[in-house]
Amino acid sequence: MSFLRIPFKYRLLMPMGLILLAIMIFPLGYSLAISLQDYELSRIGQERFIGLDNYIRLFSNSSFWTAMGNTITFVVLAVGLELVLGFFLALLLHNKATFMRGFFRSTLLTPMFITPIAVGLMFRFLLNSQLGVIPTALEAIGLRVNWFGPDLALFSIVLIDVWQWTPFMLLLLLAGLESLPEDPFEAARVDGAVGWAMVRHITIPLMRPIILAAVIIRMLDAFKVYEYIYAITRGGPGEATESMQYFIYRTGFIYFRAGEAAAMSFTLIIVITLLVALLFTVLRRESA
Amino acid sequence: MKARLYHMVIILTGLAMLLSACGGAATPAAEQPPAAEEAVTLNIIVEQVPDYDIVAELTQTFMQENPNIKVTFDAMPYDAMRDKILTSFMAPKATYDIIIVDNPWMDEFPAADFLLDLTEYVKNTPGYNFEDYVAPVRELTTHDGKITGIPYYNYALGMIVRQDLFDDAAMKEKFLAKAGRELTIPKTLEEYLEVGQFFQENGIAGAAMQPQRGYKVFEEWKNWLYAEGGNVIDADGNVVINSPEAKKALEMYIEMYETAAPPDSLNWGFDDALRSMASGQSATMISYNWMLPALNNPEGQAGELAGKFALYPVPGGKAVLGAWYWAISKNTPNPDAAWKYISWLTSPAIDKLRVEKGGAPVRASTMQDPEVWEKGYGESYYTTVYEILSNCEPLARGVHADEISNEVGTFLNAAVAGEMTVDEALAGIEAKVKEILAK
Numbered sequence: 001m002s003f004l005r006i007p008f009k010y011r012l013l014m015p016m017g018l019i020l021l022a023i024m025i026f027p028l029g030y031s032l033a034i035s036l037q038d039y040e041l042s043r044i045g046q047e048r049f050i051g052l053d054n055y056i057r058l059f060s061n062s063s064f065w066t067a068m069g070n071t072i073t074f075v076v077l078a079v080g081l082e083l084v085l086g087f088f089l090a091l092l093l094h095n096k097a098t099f100m101r102g103f104f105r106s107t108l109l110t111p112m113f114i115t116p117i118a119v120g121l122m123f124r125f126l127l128n129s130q131l132g133v134i135p136t137a138l139e140a141i142g143l144r145v146n147w148f149g150p151d152l153a154l155f156s157i158v159l160i161d162v163w164q165w166t167p168f169m170l171l172l173l174l175a176g177l178e179s180l181p182e183d184p185f186e187a188a189r190v191d192g193a194v195g196w197a198m199v200r201h202i203t204i205p206l207m208r209p210i211i212l213a214a215v216i217i218r219m220l221d222a223f224k225v226y227e228y229i230y231a232i233t234r235g236g237p238g239e240a241t242e243s244m245q246y247f248i249y250r251t252g253f254i255y256f257r258a259g260e261a262a263a264m265s266f267t268l269i270i271v272i273t274l275l276v277a278l279l280f281t282v283l284r285r286e287s288a
Numbered sequence: 289m290k291a292r293l294y295h296m297v298i299i300l301t302g303l304a305m306l307l308s309a310c311g312g313a314a315t316p317a318a319e320q321p322p323a324a325e326e327a328v329t330l331n332i333i334v335e336q337v338p339d340y341d342i343v344a345e346l347t348q349t350f351m352q353e354n355p356n357i358k359v360t361f362d363a364m365p366y367d368a369m370r371d372k373i374l375t376s377f378m379a380p381k382a383t384y385d386i387i388i389v390d391n392p393w394m395d396e397f398p399a400a401d402f403l404l405d406l407t408e409y410v411k412n413t414p415g416y417n418f419e420d421y422v423a424p425v426r427e428l429t430t431h432d433g434k435i436t437g438i439p440y441y442n443y444a445l446g447m448i449v450r451q452d453l454f455d456d457a458a459m460k461e462k463f464l465a466k467a468g469r470e471l472t473i474p475k476t477l478e479e480y481l482e483v484g485q486f487f488q489e490n491g492i493a494g495a496a497m498q499p500q501r502g503y504k505v506f507e508e509w510k511n512w513l514y515a516e517g518g519n520v521i522d523a524d525g526n527v528v529i530n531s532p533e534a535k536k537a538l539e540m541y542i543e544m545y546e547t548a549a550p551p552d553s554l555n556w557g558f559d560d561a562l563r564s565m566a567s568g569q570s571a572t573m574i575s576y577n578w579m580l581p582a583l584n585n586p587e588g589q590a591g592e593l594a595g596k597f598a599l600y601p602v603p604g605g606k607a608v609l610g611a612w613y614w615a616i617s618k619n620t621p622n623p624d625a626a627w628k629y630i631s632w633l634t635s636p637a638i639d640k641l642r643v644e645k646g647g648a649p650v651r652a653s654t655m656q657d658p659e660v661w662e663k664g665y666g667e668s669y670y671t672t673v674y675e676i677l678s679n680c681e682p683l684a685r686g687v688h689a690d691e692i693s694n695e696v697g698t699f700l701n702a703a704v705a706g707e708m709t710v711d712e713a714l715a716g717i718e719a720k721v722k723e724i725l726a727k
């Protein structure tokens with residue numbers, strides 16, 4: 001087989017193909033292979049092929065499904081809130097009449113420049129019932145909230161994520177708003193549309209592709225929630241804030257059971273893919 | 289033909305570059321052990337704790353005495369250590385020649401054949417006095433009859449109290465009126481609960497507890513379990529956690545949390561509890577014995593409360609043992625230099641210096657040395673630590689000790705949070721531990 005007989009365009013693709021093979025396809029294939037083995041990092045040399053056992057066992061692992069449920073709840077709540085808040089803020093900042101628009105544009109973005117582990121630690125102290133500023137302030141007006149108790153812990157983590165990542169949503173949506181064509185708005189104005197009607201019937205439909213992109217980017221990121229949980233609750237109380245990433249991390253890197261951890265990761269990939277497909281279908285249908 | 293050859297060469301070069309970037313490491317030079325006089329660098333992974341600062345200071349003397357051995361430390365927080373250690377073990381040549389091993393890993397790492405057998409080294413080092421290590425700490429050094437770890441420092445649990453509150457005349461009088469007995473340091477769980485609730489009623493939290501999910505809550509609660517005479521696994525390896533003793537111990541622990549701990553402290557770890565003690569908001573805590581000197585340090589975080597704290601054995605007397613060990617990676621190219629360093633640092637003379645400077649003791653001779661009492665934290669501290677260390681047992685043993693500790697802690701935390709009943713939690717622990725042991 002002569003190398004020169006390969007069409008020129010494919011020869012040009014080869015270097016990139018090789019790089020992708022080395023850094024993406026090989027590791028993925030390798031971890032897929034690990035997921036089919038009884039593979040413990042502290043028992044190297046004793047690994048054996050067990051087929052789909054790791055996957056089958058996941059079905060009866062209640063902690064895994066609790067973690068999956070928590071993670072999906074977290075993603076839906078966090079990304080939903082970020083979208084609503086981000087969109088509202090983007091509309092405000094897009095409006096040329098907004099007071100000190102330039103100043104707010106830059107300051108509102110700052111939370112997303114902080115490393116998430118630092119944000120986790122910050123809120124751990126801010127919400128600490130003995131030392132924290134927030135509980136002290138709330139107590140002054142007669143409110144007692146146990147932020148990290150069984151009922152609220154997951155929601156508190158959602159709020160922290162909203163605090164940090166709404167700016168990201170804002171940034172994407174604002175860029176989207178600024179790139180929208182002026183004509184439909186002018187036409188609507190001529191027809192007498194104002195305020196909410198304008199947003200509902202012109203802005204949102206035009207923004208749909210951008211919203212879809214923003215939601216997917218944030219969603220994929222939110223599925224990786226780890227730092228806040230690690231810094232604050234360690235998955236507790238009980239399993240109330242156990243997230244997929246924390247669960248997989250513990251299985252793989254604390255208990256060294258790489259086979260099981262790989263099987264969990266692939267199951268998570270399947271679930272995420274299904275969710276993204278669902279999101280696409282829903283938003284496409286609406287726009288059709 | 290020429291063009292084909294040219295293309296092949298380019299592709300092969302590209303492939304070779306890619307592969308070499310992935311492979312790296314094993315060069316022939318690395319596999320040859322260095323000659324005796326050749327300069328050697330020992331890389332050591334350690335946890336960033338007060339004891340490490342003392343070790344780093346002492347190591348300067350070692351390097352002056354042994355100019356051909358350079359010691360470098362990689363100090364980091366606990367949570368970052370386990371995976372770094374594992375990757376070092378699995379590399380063709382160790383990243384860390386010497387590692388420190390936490391007691392839950394002391395069966396796991398030797399079973400995975402990661403650690404160098406030190407038995408002969410110990411035997412052939414004159415004046416080392418290995419038997420001097422307190423028995424419960426020494427027991428963990430040995431796996432399958434081989435010594436694979438050398439004790440570094442202990443973190444057995446004790447009860448730290450605000451002595452001034454226990455000595456306060458008004459408090460004593462009030463307690464006598466309420467309980468009908470003298471206000472004394474609690475020796476049983478019943479007494480501890482009663483004293484805790486008494487302080488709570490008098491404006492200070494009775495116990496800064498640490499019910500955080502994971503090994504943390506287990507580390508605290510297992511002292512309660514011992515106090516009732518229970519255990520998770522008995523001497524024959526049977527899972528005995530689902531017992532009346534465990535039920536009582538967990539019920540009392542939850543009652544203490546609900547009636548005498550600082551409010552909303554469900555996710556507290558040892559640092560939160562320490563802050564609560566240091567800021568005068570709690571009267572007692574069950575924590576690492578080495579925290580007492582930190583609290584009593586006038587320049588430490590307790591400020592003017594420094595000097596008012598005292599250490600006692602936990603109620604019931606038997607405590608959870610925690611200890612760190614020095615170990616040598618099996619894949620180090622410098623085993624002799626590594627042993628030279630470890631045996632120097634842990635020798636009776638240097639260990640004494642370490643403890644005098646504030647290190648947590650592991651050798652009986654050090655704890656019984658009047659000179660150490662004088663230069664360190666006083667006789668009562670060392671005799672109490674010795675008493676604690678003489679009657680203690682680790683959280684779990686075996687190759688899955690770390691996983692057992694973490695999983696048990698999940699159920700305990702859920703029970704304290706009210707997410708499950710005490711019976712459900714204990715049954716859950718029983719099933720989980722059996723499942724882990726069967727792996």
